[in-house]
Amino acid sequence: MDQQHQSEQHPVELPCPCAGPLIAAFGVTFMFAGIVTTWSVAIVGLSFALAGAVHWWREVLPDPREYEPVIDTHPDAIEARIGQVGRLMAQPTHRARIPLEIHPYSAGVVGGIIGGVAMAVVALIGSLASHGSLWYAVNVLAGTILPSIGDMDQTALSAFHGGALAVGLGIHIVMSLFIGLVYGVIMPLVPRWPLFWAAIIMPAIWCGLTLASLSVINPALEMHIEWGWFIGAQVAFGLACGAWIVKSEKISTMQNWSYLERLGMDSPGVPGMQAEDES
């Protein structure tokens, strides 16, 4: 009823259908087509374009021609569904965004270091067991950015190379810290069994990607990898890093905090400041 009343107050007006644009567009196209056919096509196009334009202008000048449609179709009424949706509120003025709690970034960094050590231990054991040398694994790792490693035979790969050790250690430390940080961010988000994700799912994804792509990216390196120990080292990293992060205490996110609080400003009288002292 209310809608009907309003529509009576403001009549609906729509532009009348108009053939002008169609005729003008047809003419313009023919004008251009005349360039690759013959001038008479262009002349016909020009005539159509002018006729269409005149028809169009007469529709809009001095005032656009409009009509009032018969309003005989109405939308369904929108019903309120009070209480049908559960709400996760952080504060009366703020809808919560999940996760409400996360692991601190430091847990990811430390987890990365611990995972890196666990991975190195497994890789070294594998290196000793397969090739009787501690240096094999680190040499192969260095091969990811040192092309000369890919050309070495098994004997050379089992020998000590100072440059390869430095490069391999560098790669291992940086990657361990980075992946540890990624674990720290992702693990509060996984649906359940975080350790299963850390120790099985994520290493499986990484190993699968490496296995699938290494033959294209670095075929020389692929020949030297001991895949069983490689997978074992990834699982060891995931298990150690994941266990450390899971054990760490969770902290709440800053989503309820005001911008001033996030900036670390602590001053009485600042609006929105958490009144911890009062409680």
Added chain:
Amino acid sequence: MTTAPESPRLALKAPPLSRLHEWVVTVDHKKLGLMYITSGLLFFIIGGLEATMMRWQLAWSDMGVVMPDEFNRLFTMHGTTMVFLVGMPILLGSANYLVPLMIGTRDLAFPRLNAFGFWLFLFGGLLLYFSYFGGQGLYGMGSAPDVGWFAYAPLTERTFSRGHSTDYWILGLLVSGFGSIATGINLVATILCMRCKGMSLMKMPIFVWIMLIDAILVVIAMPPLAASQVMLLFDRSLGAHFFDVQGGGSAVLWQNLFWFFGHPEVYILILPAFAFVSEIIPVFCRKVLFGYPLMVAATVAIGFISLGVWVHHMFAVGLSPAVNTAFMASTMLIAVPTGIKMFNWVATMYGGKIRLHTPMLFSLGFLVQFLFGGLTGIMLAVVPFDWQVSDSYFVVGHFHYVLFGGLVFTIFAAIYYWFPKVSGKMLSERIGKWHFWTLFIGFNLTFAPMHVSGMLGMPRRIYTYHADRGWEIWNLISSIGVLFQIIGVLFFAWNLLRSLKKGKPAGDDPWDAWTLEWSTPSPPPAWNFDVDPEVRSRRPLWDKKHPEDPDWKYE
């Protein structure tokens, strides 16, 4: 002022000729939107058939399905069709149909200009395809254009491209380009000036925001293409030498002018894909879009940066290291706002009550495939890597992951999502899922192996290859994938036709969605809204459905 008793119900009863007349003289944004989309889908079938012919030819070594000249025409027409006659009309048609409904107005700002834009696009496309009949010209040379969709100079000069095929390419795209510019201007004016009461810029649906940036890009990027095409026409018809190196011109000038249009064009095509999924994912996860302000900022950033990356298409030309480095950096920079969008879509899904209906499945397919295409794009942004795989099948695989895996998948998502609003009928979920899975499998079978064949050195645009290259298995897999894609598209066509005839009635709001178009009848009447709407938040229908917890309290 006249009174015309026009309504959809009456229109359905009218004789066929009257209904046809009603459609060709219409200035209604919804009808024009549907005409854009229908034309785009028809051209999609034509472009798809051209691709099928090429994959048939390349399925195995030394095949003779088509001759080399015909193969050149096929890849030229396929690329041109898919970019200009499929992507553009479907995005402009979607904006035409949805923007006025979403911002609560009755039509675009200039309805007649809108009709003019559509007809220019359609006639331009038909002129391009007329080249198959008229392209021989007086010389008896050539047929359809065969210079590639970016028509590099000096191949397009009269010396190397006899007959009129290249002229048809120029003129067809020039005409349809004018139509795109007209519609772009119309969209910008409509969005900036005709929003309903209460809809400030930061209360616009994200779809409208993205379409605003997209329309601005159209207005900025299309004129340089038109200008360069006129220059090329002068070269070919009036003896000018803009791109004729022997006459003092510059072939690199064409590359700069074309790609100054061409790379924003990629974003013009992919931004609507972002717009579709940004509407669909929240509805099918029952959550608000995560980080709306940042999504808007990322859209603006993408629009801005996309105007400054064009030289990454020209790394192999031999420009100076400083230029290459600068454009490598800008290309990598655009990954940042794009990455923000990816994270926000994932964050929207996280913790949501996900409903795996067909629109959501296609949106998920988009996320996976666009991520893959984006990552290979980052690889190609690295100049030395680009030198290695430039003009190889790796590049073909990359841009199909972006434009097919990205854009086309979201077009299907959008069709499944808005078809109930447009037609009043639901599409079949069962057939829709068959459509999704066959297309998903077919797409990945076709385009993933192209990365391998490209890395193995297979150049793009070769019409055949010898057996000793190790490319056969990858090409065979690619061609088998096309069969799956054809089956997928047939499922879609069947679903569309079947549902139009006997689909389940949709009602006004079948997905329990939140933007204004779902408050209109299905299909919406010519006047859109009985009463001018008024909104207080980005999800006006949520506010009405949940008055105890309206969004405007939190925005």
